[in-house]
Amino acid sequence: MGTGPLLLLATLEGTVMAAVLALAAVGLSLSFGVMRVVNVAHGEFFMLGAVLAWAVAQAVPSAPLGFVAALVICPVLVGALAYAIDAGLLRRLKHDPEATIVATIGLSYILQQGALSLFGPDARPVEAPFTLRLQLPWFGYSGYKLFVVVAAALVLLAVWWVMTRSRAGLVMRATQIDRATARAFGINVDRVYAGTFALGAGLAAVAAVLIVPIQQAHYLMGHDPLLLSFIVVIIGGLGSIRGTLIAALVIGLADGILSMLYPPTLAKIFATLAVALVLVFRPQGLFGARP
Amino acid sequence: MTRVLVLHLAVLAGLAALGAVLPAYHHGMMARILMLAVYAIGYNIAFGYTGLLSLGHAMFLGAGMMAAGLWVQQGGSAAAALGLGALAGLGAATLTGVLALRTAGVSFMIVTLMFAQAFYLTLLYFGAITGGDEGFPLPAAGRQLMGLDLSQDGPRYAVALAIFAVALLVQLALVRSRFGRTLVAMRENEERSRMLGYNPFTTKLAALAISGLFSGVAGAGYGLLFGYVGASFATIQYSILPMLYVLLGGAGTTLGPLLGAVLMFYLIDTASSLTELSLAVIGAALLFLVLFAPKGILGTLRDRGIRWLP
Numbered sequence: 001m002g003t004g005p006l007l008l009l010a011t012l013e014g015t016v017m018a019a020v021l022a023l024a025a026v027g028l029s030l031s032f033g034v035m036r037v038v039n040v041a042h043g044e045f046f047m048l049g050a051v052l053a054w055a056v057a058q059a060v061p062s063a064p065l066g067f068v069a070a071l072v073i074c075p076v077l078v079g080a081l082a083y084a085i086d087a088g089l090l091r092r093l094k095h096d097p098e099a100t101i102v103a104t105i106g107l108s109y110i111l112q113q114g115a116l117s118l119f120g121p122d123a124r125p126v127e128a129p130f131t132l133r134l135q136l137p138w139f140g141y142s143g144y145k146l147f148v149v150v151a152a153a154l155v156l157l158a159v160w161w162v163m164t165r166s167r168a169g170l171v172m173r174a175t176q177i178d179r180a181t182a183r184a185f186g187i188n189v190d191r192v193y194a195g196t197f198a199l200g201a202g203l204a205a206v207a208a209v210l211i212v213p214i215q216q217a218h219y220l221m222g223h224d225p226l227l228l229s230f231i232v233v234i235i236g237g238l239g240s241i242r243g244t245l246i247a248a249l250v251i252g253l254a255d256g257i258l259s260m261l262y263p264p265t266l267a268k269i270f271a272t273l274a275v276a277l278v279l280v281f282r283p284q285g286l287f288g289a290r291p
Numbered sequence: 292m293t294r295v296l297v298l299h300l301a302v303l304a305g306l307a308a309l310g311a312v313l314p315a316y317h318h319g320m321m322a323r324i325l326m327l328a329v330y331a332i333g334y335n336i337a338f339g340y341t342g343l344l345s346l347g348h349a350m351f352l353g354a355g356m357m358a359a360g361l362w363v364q365q366g367g368s369a370a371a372a373l374g375l376g377a378l379a380g381l382g383a384a385t386l387t388g389v390l391a392l393r394t395a396g397v398s399f400m401i402v403t404l405m406f407a408q409a410f411y412l413t414l415l416y417f418g419a420i421t422g423g424d425e426g427f428p429l430p431a432a433g434r435q436l437m438g439l440d441l442s443q444d445g446p447r448y449a450v451a452l453a454i455f456a457v458a459l460l461v462q463l464a465l466v467r468s469r470f471g472r473t474l475v476a477m478r479e480n481e482e483r484s485r486m487l488g489y490n491p492f493t494t495k496l497a498a499l500a501i502s503g504l505f506s507g508v509a510g511a512g513y514g515l516l517f518g519y520v521g522a523s524f525a526t527i528q529y530s531i532l533p534m535l536y537v538l539l540g541g542a543g544t545t546l547g548p549l550l551g552a553v554l555m556f557y558l559i560d561t562a563s564s565l566t567e568l569s570l571a572v573i574g575a576a577l578l579f580l581v582l583f584a585p586k587g588i589l590g591t592l593r594d595r596g597i598r599w600l601p
Binding site: 038089092093097098099101102103105106107108109110112113114116117227230234263265266268269272273275276277279280281283 | 344346390391393394396397398400401402405406408409412413415416531534538568570571573574575576577578580581582585
C-alpha cells in the first residue's frame with residue numbers, strides 16, 4: 001500500500017475513534033459542565049455499557065436484533081444506575097468536588113469488581129448487526145465502522161438539540177450558570193444533577209455499545225476511554241461542549257494517524273504530559289472560551 | 292508535649308515487641324505495612340496537613356524504588372540506595388510541584404494523576420532497563436545494610452521499624468514546628484495565610500517535596516527489604532492506597548497513617564483470602580469513609596474528647 005491509501009486508512013480509523021470518543025467525552029463534559037464534578041467512574045459506565053451489550057446480545061438470538069436491543073436497553077440501564085448513584089451517593093456529598101472524586105474512584109473499583117465477578121475475566125465479542133464490506137480501490141473497509149460514525153453523529157446532534165433547543169436543556173444550562181438562582185426560580189436542582197449524571201453515563205454506554213462489535217467487551221476496558229475522555233474534555237475546555245467536540249475530532253484523528261507511525265506507549269506518554277501541561281498553563285483549554 | 296512523645300514512643304515500643312512475638316507470616320506482613328506506613332506518612336504531610344489532595348504519589352514511590360533498585364543492581368550499596376531513593380522522591384515531587392502547584396483543587400488532582408501516569412508509561416517504555424510491569428529482583432549481595440542481611444526475617448523487621456521510627460518522629464517534630472503550623476494554615480485558609488505574609492507557593496512546594504522524600508524512602512526501603520522492584524508500584528492504585536490509609540486512620544493525625552495502613556492492609560488481605568473481592572473492598576472502604584467518616588478514626592477520636600491527640 002502506498003502512502004496515500006495508508007493515510008486514508010489511518011484517517012478512516014481515526015474518524016471512527018473520534019466519533020466514539022466524542023460520545024464518551026461529551027458525557028463526561030456534561031457532568032463536569034453542569035455539576036462541576038469530575039466523574040472518575042465514567043470509564044466504568046462505558047465498560048458496563050459494553051458488558052451489558054454482550055449480555056443482551058446473548059439473550060436475543062438473532063445478531064442484528066440483539067445489537068439493536070442492546071443499543072436501546074444498555075444506555076437506559078446504565079443511565080438508571082447513574083441516576084441512582086447520584087441521588088443516593090453524590091447528593092449526600094453535596095457534590096463537593098474533591099469528595100466526589102474520591103467517591104467515584106471507590107465506585108469505579110466496585111463496578112470493575114462487579115463486572116469481573118458477574119461476567120468473568122474473558123473478553124466477550126458481540127456480533128456486528130451487518131457485515132457489509134466497502135471495496136475501495138486499495139483496500140476493503142468495514143461498512144459497520146462507517147455506520148458507527150453516522151450513528152455517533154446523530155446522537156451528538158440529538159444532544160446538541162436537547163441542550164440548545166429543548167426545555168430540559170434550558171434548565172440544565174440555567175443550573176450550570178447559576179445554581180442558586182435556578183433553585184430560586186423553582187428548578188429542582190437535585191433532579192437536574194441526577195438527570196445530567198444519568199445522561200452523561202448513558203452517552204458513555206451508547207459509545208460502548210457502538211464499539212463492542214469492533215473491540216470486545218472486557219471488565220478493564222474502561223481505562224483508556226476514561227483517560228482519552230479526560231484528555232478531550234481538558235483540551236476542549238472544561239465544561240464546553242463545542243470545545244469537547246472539536247477536541248475529540250482532533251485527538252481521535254491524531255491518535256489514529258500517530259499510532260500508525262509511532263509506538264502507542266510513546267504516543268500515550270506525550271498525550272498525558274501534554275494534557276497536564278495544558279491544565280497547568282491554559283486551564284481554560286486550547287479552544288479558549290469559558291462557557 | 293511529654294504525653295504526646297510518650298504515646299509515640301509507646302507505639303514504637305509496641306511495634307518492637309510485636310516483632311519479637313509475631314509468627315513468620317505476620318512478621319513479613321508487618322514489615323511491608325511499616326514501609327507502606329512510611330509512604331502514608333509522606334502522603335499525610337501533603338494531604339492531611341497541607342490539604343494537597345494528590346493522585347500522583349505513586350510516581351514518588353516508584354521513583355525512589357526504581358532509583359534504589361537500579362543502583363543496587365549496578366552493584367551499589369544498600370545505604371546509598373536508601374539515600375538515592377530519598378533524593379529521587381524529593382526530586383520528582385519538586386519537579387511535579389513546580390508545575391502542578393500552579394493549579395489547585397480538582398485540577399491539581401488531575402495534573403498529578405497525569406504526571407504519574409506519564410511516569411508509569413515511561414517506565415514501561417524503557418522496559419529493557421526497568422523490567423516493565425514484571426520488574427526485576429535485587430541481587431542478594433546488594434541487600435546488606437550495616438552488616439544486616441535484609442533477606443532474613445529478623446533484620447528485615449528491625450530495619451523496617453527503624454525507618455518507620457525515624458519517619459514517625461520526624462513527622463511529629465515537623466508538624467509541631469512553626470513550619471508545620473504554616474502548613475495547616477495553608478490547608479485551613481490560603482488567602483488569609485498569604486495576607487499574613489506567608490508565601491503559599493513555596494510553603495506548599497516544600498510540603499510536597501518533603502512528602503516526596505518520605506515516599507521515595509518508602510519505595511527504596513520496600514525494594515531493598517523485599518528484594519524486588521517493578522513498575523507496578525507506580526500505577527494509579529499505589530496513589531490511591533496511601534489516600535485510603537490516611538483517610539481511614541485520620542488525615543492530619545500523626546499516627547493515622549500507621550493505623551490506617553495496618554487496618555486496611557489486613558482488611559484487604561482477609562477479604563482476598565476469603566473471596567476474590569479485594570477491589571470491591573477498597574472501593575467500599577473509600578465510599579464509606581467519604582460518606583460517613585471523612586475525619587477517619589483518630590480524627591473522630593480527637594473531635595470526641597481526646598483533644599491532645601497530635
